[in-house]
Every structure is written in C-alpha cells, then in structure tokens.
C-alpha cells in the first residue's frame with residue numbers, strides 16, 4: 089500500500105530498532121495509532137516540533153492498543169529499555185513539548201516579576 093509505505097518510512101525505518109524489512113504485513117499498535125490519527129505530513133510536523141500534540145496521544149494508549157504487548161514486545165515485558173518507533177516518537181514529542189511548556193511558564197513568571205518590580 090502506497091500510503092502505508094510513507095508511514096513505514098517515517099516511523100519504522102527511522103525510529104524503530106525492531107523494524108525488519110519484509111515483515112511489513114504486521115504492525116504494532118503505536119504504528120496503527122499514529123497512522124489513523126495523523127496524515128504523513130502531520131506526523132512529520134509533529135516530529136519536527138511544528139504540531140502540538142493532541143492530549144489524546146498518550147504513551148500508555150499506544151501499548152494498550154497493541155497486539156504485540158503480551159507476547160512479542162520486550163519493552164512491554166520489561167526485558168528491554170527500547171520501545172518501538174511509534175512509542176519513541178510520542179515519548180520524544182511529549183518530552184519536548186513539556187520542556188517547552190515549562191520553559192514558557194518560567195519566562196512568563198520572569199516577565200511577571202520584572203513587571204512587579206517596575207511598579
């Protein structure tokens with residue numbers, strides 16, 4: 089499937105250490121979740137920090153929707169620190185955005201204090 093290949097290129101080939109060429113007929117919950125939630129362009133924007141994450145995109149949702157979680161995922165079983173590519177994308181984006189939000193709040197507090205001092 090042509091559209092599917094775009095998602096594989098963005099998510100699996102770049103971000104997933106478990107990706108195996110030729111096994112494209114199976115995909116994990118994170119892949120399916122991202123594929124049904126975002127267009128390839130939105131996904132690229134999300135990875136590049138140009139699209140703010142929707143609150144419904146949470147890491148725990150990804151694994152709960154994934155058929156690999158009980159038998160085929162070492163991360164879910166606690167045997168590996170490396171989640172799949174889709175999970176890593178969401179994890180990274182959430183971290184970046186919370187850092188950005190924290191930095192923004194800090195700057196706003198600094199500005200408020202400066203305004204108070206000028207009064």
Ligand code: SF4
Pocket residue numbers: 116117118119150151154155156157161162163164171172173175
């Ligand atoms: S980390 Fe494992 S269980 Fe969670 S979505 Fe990825 S493959 Fe599935």
